[in-house]
Amino acid sequence: MGHRHPFMATEPTLSNPGESAEGTAQDNSAPSCVMTFNAADPSGAGGTAGDVATLAAMGAHGLPVTTTLLMRDSAEVFDQHAVDPEAIAEQARTVLEDITIAGWKVGFLGNAEGVAAVAEVLSDYPDIPLVSYLPNLGWLDDDAATHYMESFRELILPATEVLVGNHKTLTDFLLPDWESDRPASPRELAVAAAEHGTRFVLVTGIMLPAKGSEQFIDNVLASAQGALTGEKFEMFDTAFVGAGDTLSAALAALLAAGNELQAAVGEALAFMDQSLDAGFRPGMGSVLPDRFFWAMPPAQDDTEGGEAGAPTGSEPSNDPSEGKGKPAQRRVH
Helix, strand or coil: CCCCCHHHCCCCCCCCCCCCCCCHHHHHCCCCEEEEEEEECCCCCCHHHHHHHHHHHCCCEEEEEEEEEEEECCCCEEEEEECCHHHHHHHHHHHHCCCCCCEEEECCCCCHHHHHHHHHHHCCCCCCCEEEECCCCCCCCHHHHHHHHHHHHHHHHHHCCEEEEEHHHHHHHHCCCCCCCCCCCHHHHHHHHHCCCCCEEEEEEEECCCECCECEEEEEEEECCEEEEEEEEECCCCCECCHHHHHHHHHHHHHHCCCCHHHHHHHHHHHHHHHHHCCECCCCCCEECCCCHHHCCCCCCCCCCCCCCCCCCCCCCCCCCCCCCCCCCCCCC
16 A cells, blocks of 8 residues: 655555445545644644644644643753643544544653553554654653653553664663663664564664764664664754654654555655755754655756756755745645
8 A cells, every 4th residue: 555645646545445435536535544642842843743744744634632731942841731641531532433543653641641541542442553752751850751661661562563762762761771882783672672562663863883074873673583674864963853753753654554664664764854954943942854845846056057946066955044044935735
């Protein structure tokens, strides 16, 4: 079954192939529905705002369930106000009684009680693929972080198809007693995740040896049997926020549309990389991914004798603020 999104346009496909032929014309053009459990992030960097933007960019319809309210800007998280766990479950069940979903995305769930509420909902739909993202929770106090991680490990990992996270974050979470001088391999992280029921890990931010002035990072999908696929990217010389939510939501959208896992991972990584390459700094903090980079008009060559729409011949800049004094008009559909 093919994917359906403007980033890599293909013919749309049925998200529910078992349905009757009646109403096929409408279903053929309908996006897959993905429910995301995540924080309300007023900066728009990640959380439900980032998930909905990513899902939309990938051609899916997002069903956002708010788990906590973050107090943050584009630089850092200051505090949170967790949503009552019963309210989390009621948000989800109200929608699930009405709409058929094809995928789950789990982000930050607020606290251990929020984790339990989400896990209870997930347990009623074991056949729907779940992509779980584990963010860096260094801003939480130690007791709250410990309880959260324990609950996530016990309740969310058994339902997870793919666990997504930064190499250091996943190492601290899955192998807290790791003492070797060498970094844990993606396979070792996958083995640890498999002990809790998770089938695959998508490990990002694996530092590779520098080549001259260039620094590359690896991103690897692995199972307990070994590495399966991945992509290496040159490291951006800037600080981003929202990259992990972007990657995991893109993967959830692709799996919901029926894409094979390894192909979906490759495409989700490419989408994240291009979103970061087109990133922008709306405030005084970090750079945010531009999930609708594909909606920008193509670059034009204004040099004498250049053809309209032809490459300029210059290397693209990694500085997201460069050339962004006046935003270009986006294409609309």
